[in-house]
Amino acid sequence: MQMQTEESSLQKVIQDIDVEYESLESSSLLTNAMAGALAGITEHTVMYPIDSIKTRMQVVKPNPQAIYSGILNAISKISSTEGVATLWRGPAHALYFGMYEHCKVLFGAEGEKQNFLAIAAAGSCATIAADGFMNPFDVIKQRMQLHGNKFRSVAKCGLSVLKNEGISAFYVSLPTTLMMTIPFQAIHFSTYEFLRKNLNPSNTYDPKTHVISGGLAGAVAAAITNPLDVTKTLLQTKGSIKSDASLKNINGMFQGVKFIYEKNGWKGFTLGIRPRVLSHIPSTAICWTTVSNFSFLMFV
Structure with a gap:
C-alpha cells in the first residue's frame, strides 16, 4: 500500500514536471536571454579550436606553413609549432535566443500546428540583431585565428584594424x-x-531530443551555407593576408565570390566544410541542450 502511494506520488511529480516543461515556450525574454548567453559560453569554449581550424582552412591563398591536410593534422601542427593555446585565441549569444523566442510568439509560431515560415522569420530576425552587433568582434576573432598573427589581445587587434584599415573593415563583411x-x-x-x-511529440522533458535535433540541424545548415562562409572569411581577413595584393581591391560579396572562383574554382567554396560541419554538430547540440536545461531549471 505504501509502495503504491509512493509510486503515485512519483508519477504526479513527473506529470507536474512535464506540464511545467510544456510551458517553457512562454518563459520570459530575460530567461531566454540568460539561457542563450550560457549556451554561447558553453558552445564556444568547447568548440572554439575547431572554429579556429575552419578559419585557417578557408583562407584562399594561405601561407605555405598554414596548409593542412585535415583537422587532426591542423591540431597537431598548430599545437606543436604555435602552442595549444593558439587554438583558443580571439574573443569569445544572449541576443539570439532572447530575440528568437520573442519573435516566435510575435509571429504566431506557438500554435499546435508548426508554422515553419514564422519559425524561419523569427530565426532570421534574431540573426540580424545579433550579427549587426557582433560583426566587428567576429572580424577580430578571425584575424586572431590566422597563422602568423601578432596580436595577443582583442583590444590591440581591434585598434590595429581601425588604424590601418578604418572602421569599414569591421563591416565590409x-x-x-x-x-x-x-x-x-x-x-x-x-x-x-x-x-x-x-x-518528442508529447513535448515532455527529454534532453536527448535537443541533442539529436540540435546536432542534425546545425550540420544541415552549416553544409548548405559554407560557400558564403568562405566568402565572409575572405572579406574579414583580407587585410591581414599579404600573399596577394589583389585582395585589397575586394570590397564586397560578389567580388569575393569572383576571387574565390578564379583562384580555386567551385572547389574553393567547399574550403573548411569538414571542420565547419563537424564543429556545428556538437556546438548546436550543446547550445540547444543548455538552453533547454537552463530554461527548465529557471522555470521550476
Whole structure:
C-alpha cells in the first residue's frame, strides 16, 4: 500500500514536471536571454579550436606553413609549432535566443500546428540583431585565428584594424554575413523545431531530443551555407593576408565570390566544410541542450 502511494506520488511529480516543461515556450525574454548567453559560453569554449581550424582552412591563398591536410593534422601542427593555446585565441549569444523566442510568439509560431515560415522569420530576425552587433568582434576573432598573427589581445587587434584599415573593415563583411546567417538560422531553427516536434511529440522533458535535433540541424545548415562562409572569411581577413595584393581591391560579396572562383574554382567554396560541419554538430547540440536545461531549471 505504501509502495503504491509512493509510486503515485512519483508519477504526479513527473506529470507536474512535464506540464511545467510544456510551458517553457512562454518563459520570459530575460530567461531566454540568460539561457542563450550560457549556451554561447558553453558552445564556444568547447568548440572554439575547431572554429579556429575552419578559419585557417578557408583562407584562399594561405601561407605555405598554414596548409593542412585535415583537422587532426591542423591540431597537431598548430599545437606543436604555435602552442595549444593558439587554438583558443580571439574573443569569445544572449541576443539570439532572447530575440528568437520573442519573435516566435510575435509571429504566431506557438500554435499546435508548426508554422515553419514564422519559425524561419523569427530565426532570421534574431540573426540580424545579433550579427549587426557582433560583426566587428567576429572580424577580430578571425584575424586572431590566422597563422602568423601578432596580436595577443582583442583590444590591440581591434585598434590595429581601425588604424590601418578604418572602421569599414569591421563591416565590409556584414552584407555577406547576413546573406549567410539569415538562411543558416532559417534552416537551423526550422530543422530543429521539425525534428524536436517529431522526435518528442508529447513535448515532455527529454534532453536527448535537443541533442539529436540540435546536432542534425546545425550540420544541415552549416553544409548548405559554407560557400558564403568562405566568402565572409575572405572579406574579414583580407587585410591581414599579404600573399596577394589583389585582395585589397575586394570590397564586397560578389567580388569575393569572383576571387574565390578564379583562384580555386567551385572547389574553393567547399574550403573548411569538414571542420565547419563537424564543429556545428556538437556546438548546436550543446547550445540547444543548455538552453533547454537552463530554461527548465529557471522555470521550476
